[in-house]
Amino acid sequence: MTARFFDPLLRAELSELQPYQPHAGAFEVRLDANESPPLLSAEAIAALAQAMIPAQYNRYPDPRAMALREAIAAQHGASPDEILVGTGSDEIIALLLTALDRPRPRAPAPAIVTPSPTFVMYRLSARARGFKVVEVPLDAAWDLDANGMKRAVDFARPNLIFVATPNNPTSTRVSVDRLRAVIEAAPEALVVVDEAYVDFAGAGAEAQGALRSAYPNVAVLRTLSKVGFAALRVGWLVGPAELVREIDKTRQPYNLPAPSQQGATFVLRELGAEIARTRDVVVAERARLSTGLAALGFSVTPSEANFVWVECERPASEVVGALAQRGVLVKSFQASGGRLLKRMRVTVGLPAENDRLLHEIAACR
Numbered sequence: 001m002t003a004r005f006f007d008p009l010l011r012a013e014l015s016e017l018q019p020y021q022p023h024a025g026a027f028e029v030r031l032d033a034n035e036s037p038p039l040l041s042a043e044a045i046a047a048l049a050q051a052m053i054p055a056q057y058n059r060y061p062d063p064r065a066m067a068l069r070e071a072i073a074a075q076h077g078a079s080p081d082e083i084l085v086g087t088g089s090d091e092i093i094a095l096l097l098t099a100l101d102r103p104r105p106r107a108p109a110p111a112i113v114t115p116s117p118t119f120v121m122y123r124l125s126a127r128a129r130g131f132k133v134v135e136v137p138l139d140a141a142w143d144l145d146a147n148g149m150k151r152a153v154d155f156a157r158p159n160l161i162f163v164a165t166p167n168n169p170t171s172t173r174v175s176v177d178r179l180r181a182v183i184e185a186a187p188e189a190l191v192v193v194d195e196a197y198v199d200f201a202g203a204g205a206e207a208q209g210a211l212r213s214a215y216p217n218v219a220v221l222r223t224l225s226k227v228g229f230a231a232l233r234v235g236w237l238v239g240p241a242e243l244v245r246e247i248d249k250t251r252q253p254y255n256l257p258a259p260s261q262q263g264a265t266f267v268l269r270e271l272g273a274e275i276a277r278t279r280d281v282v283v284a285e286r287a288r289l290s291t292g293l294a295a296l297g298f299s300v301t302p303s304e305a306n307f308v309w310v311e312c313e314r315p316a317s318e319v320v321g322a323l324a325q326r327g328v329l330v331k332s333f334q335a336s337g338g339r340l341l342k343r344m345r346v347t348v349g350l351p352a353e354n355d356r357l358l359h360e361i362a363a364c365r
Ligand SMILES: Cc1ncc(COP(=O)(O)O)c(C=O)c1O
Pocket: 033, 034, 087, 088, 089, 090, 091, 119, 164, 167, 168, 194, 196, 222, 223, 224, 225, 230, 233, 234, 235
């Protein structure tokens, strides 16, 4: 049976999308996916493994994930009914787009507004649900173009605005005053402030956390994936209880497996010191990696995340391809074209992995 058979049944937007496929193949050093390097202590690994064992294998997990939501709420000074948990923040993004999809009066489809470049799942998830996607280029310093965002809001009347800060792939934080201006210009939209990388950000990141209490149309996205626990697939939204209650209707009751719920609860309650240590190593290595790349002639954007945003002297895919042949995988953004042509993103790895990258890349410039 050919794919054409299903064409009349398929959502039209799918013809423009590709399945998300991370680079296949074996690489000695993988610095392509913004995961944390393996820095957990042996004791923490053993204790986490123990904590993840379900009390009863025959039973479904807690559909309300109460223990986990309480642990998350305690961290945010929020109440559990302001917390929605998902299999990664990817699922939360999908749930938001599923629930908040009513087109504005006289508009053919609902819309989202995002800066560009940013995390690809906002666009992919939105297109897969028939949303129009309006992208507003970040300014020359990779900060929000507040006026451009406001114009896009006036013109597109979005249901949702997604802003990642620190942003992927640029590693930069947006100015809080600009973000405030966008939030205030869009009182009819939900503004999702995605803080996936906030643990690696410099001073002042609390100001963006305060936006949630200051504005009723703001929700915050967080994840355990970047601080060492990507395998658990646990992310969450902190937002108004009335929003969480509605989004929750679109969630599958058992979306989060028992080992993930129990593991994440344990991480949040017991492994704060391990996360802090991981962050400190990554931040120190990020500085060393940035300096090393700059010494080799690459231009490196000052990073507030667990990866660095690098400009090469030639098209990025050439450098990334040469590195891959030498066993080191990083991510090229050449395909996006324009000012991303020479850009690549390098996740901060273990000290030895960063040394290896610096060694190999010296020969691939
Ligand atoms: C900005 C941003 N948000 C969310 C995610 C996805 O996180 P999760 O693993 O929780 O689905 C990523 C992953 O790369 C990201 O870069």
